[in-house]
Amino acid sequence: MARTDARFREAYNKLLVICDSMNTGSKLPSELVLAGEIEVSRTVVRSALTRLQEQGVIRWHGREKTVMRSSEVNDQLAEEKEGVPPEVLEAAFLNWILRFDVPPGTALNVAKLSKQFEVASHTLQEFLAGLSRFGLVERRPRGGWVLLGFTENFALELSDFRIVLELNAVRHFVKLPAEHEAREQMRVLREQHMSLLARIDQDYHDFSPLDGSFHSCINSVVKNRFVSEFQKVISLIFHYHYQWDKTAERQRNEAAIREHLQLIDALDSGDEARAIEAASQHLATSKQTLLSSLLVHNLV
Amino acid sequence: MARTDARFREAYNKLLVICDSMNTGSKLPSELVLAGEIEVSRTVVRSALTRLQEQGVIRWHGREKTVMRSSEVNDQLAEEKEGVPPEVLEAAFLNWILRFDVPPGTALNVAKLSKQFEVASHTLQEFLAGLSRFGLVERRPRGGWVLLGFTENFALELSDFRIVLELNAVRHFVKLPAEHEAREQMRVLREQHMSLLARIDQDYHDFSPLDGSFHSCINSVVKNRFVSEFQKVISLIFHYHYQWDKTAERQRNEAAIREHLQLIDALDSGDEARAIEAASQHLATSKQTLLSSLLVHNLV
DNA sequence: TGCAGAGTATATAATAATTAAAAACAATTC
DNA sequence: GAATTGTTTTTAATTATTATATACTCTGCA
Secondary structure: OOOOOHHHHHHHHHHHHHHHOOOOOOEOOOHHHHHHHHOOOHHHHHHHHHHHHHOOOEEEEOOEEEEOOOOOHHHOOOOOOOOOOHHHHHHHHHHHHHHOOOOOOOEEOHHHHHHHOOOOHHHHHHHHHHHHOOOOEEEOOOOOEEEOOOOHHHHHHHHHHHHHHHHHHHHHHHOOOOOOHHHHHHHHHHHHHHHHHHOHHHHHHHHHHHHHHHHHHHHOOOOOHHHHHHHHHHHHHHHHHHHHOOOOHHHHHHHHHHHHHHHHHHHHHOOHHHHHHHHHHHHHHHHHHHHHHHHHHHHO | OOOOOHHHHHHHHHHHHHHHOOOOOOEOOOHHHHHHHHOOOHHHHHHHHHHHHHOOOEEEEOOEEEEOOOOOHHHOOOOOOOOOOHHHHHHHHHHHHHHOOOOOOOEEOHHHHHHHOOOOHHHHHHHHHHHHOOOOEEEOOOOOEEEOOOOHHHHHHHHHHHHHHHHHHHHHHHOOOOOOHHHHHHHHHHHHHHHHHHOHHHHHHHHHHHHHHHHHHHHOOOOOHHHHHHHHHHHHHHHHHHHHOOOOHHHHHHHHHHHHHHHHHHHHHOOHHHHHHHHHHHHHHHHHHHHHHHHHHHHO
16 A cells, blocks of 8 residues: 555545535536535545445536435545644653653664654654754664753753843843733733742642743744744753652742742843843753753662 | 665675685685674675675585685676765755745755755655754645745844854853963964955955854854754855855955954953944844845845 | 574665655546 | 546655664584
8 A cells, every 4th residue: 555545535525525415416516616625636526526426426427426315324434533743743752752761872763653653654754853953863874863862961052052042032022112912921920920929838830831931921022933943842841851850849939930020020120131130040040950850860 | 676785785895805805715704703894784794695605706604604716807796876965965955945046935846856966855855854943944734845945034033043143152252261272263263364354355255264264163162052053054054145145245245354353352352242242243244244135136 | 501603583774666646738518 | 718527747655675784593612
């Protein structure tokens, strides 16, 4: 077999529905109209029509396509489930590495991984090629891939890069007018931080999503495809690691909230130097947390 | 045929040489030793040995491999040429886009392009997957790729990102001790700039490589895999565009040299604010040049 | 018995071949 | 002559095949 005929099956079933919606004896529209309706090419419509004629649902002669009977349940062709979208694959892959603590230097087996993540092997191949741009995996001379990160160095460089990007975002942020959307959002975030701080003893687990919203709000002011692409990977990695290292989670989160509030105030004041100072402070803490979580993990 | 047997052919030819270096009647070493010597797996050695026996060059029985005759010219198997290394592919691809002015939105045909660049189609596939991380190409829903850049927006975002990275590098650079390798290099670059400035009227073409060395010297102080990866693409794109826009090249280059010298002095002084100021100035000019070169080109 | 090397089986990844789908083109009908 | 259908060509996704790598078993000798 070559590729699957999922597209054909889907088109066939949709055509059945169209036939049912019409009275027996009436004529179907032209191939082009049907193709437009089902959103496939004429070729697929034609092969579906051929099958319909074989099944006796229609009589097809020249440009006359007459509906002969309404469809039955077993006329339907079984449709296969859709493939996994790339973002899900990315999350699943990173999750796998972090959760099962896959060591750096591990050889990645494309065939095995593609089964594990339930994607076509060439999809995974492409995904790895993309990741190799981030230095997370590397192609071996004659076939195969190796996982390079998360070494301490990788975490260090990632953190440093994050700091560069986020300080840049802060510089943009302080220059925004008060009525800007992001400023609005930040005021809401400020309230949420205050609220969480008041009930930190019980609800310190709620910090992780708040942290995510906070940082993505800051970064949202930089409209840059390169930055966004990186931000996606960075936030995933930080997110997973935070979930991981449970030591002193309450204190850690409380301290982070206070740092966030300081930064929010600084951003509000429009004082760039102060904002950079507050952001640097917080990002340095974040970096330290990531590194120590790696260290703790490697000791286990 | 499936994959090429280049590896086998190479091994076979190397084995012929080894046989020739021994006297007729003497015994070859073990399979494992031969494999180690030729740097292939035992499997390949064994299939080569089988072929050698078929050709009557050796007699092989159990662990006895006796050399029967010395090789003739037509015993040699023709070896195919090596594939294209990935950096060359990257350069060739960008070159193609920029030189032939491939418009944004162009559908990329993997089969055709892989022939054009003389690489395996899956090599190109992987390469495109990598580029998609930079937002230069995009996968279409059902197969195929589209070229997204170089639109004006792409150039803008690229320039902005470059500015972020390079200002960060400058911040690192000013903190370096006087005896640091990069400082040393910068002193040499300063001389080269002065020298070129003196003979700018004739030799203004020589600026492009000097510009490349200058910027890569600055960026070399940031040891970060993410930064380096981006820098590679960025410098390629800027390089190509500069070669392109020939309007006022002499004046443009002279002005750039003066800006470089200002930045070198500022870096030398260790005054961060001054260095950032000089770098911003130069990078802004650079950005403008890139944008106007795009504009000029689109008018043609 | 231990071990070095030979033989065998299985796994993996690169590529060719195949096929579904799309698009381009030509022919036909109203 | 416009719309529609029939046919051919092109394209890329996926499978099948094969070269290569590796893991494992077997054998002969010290």
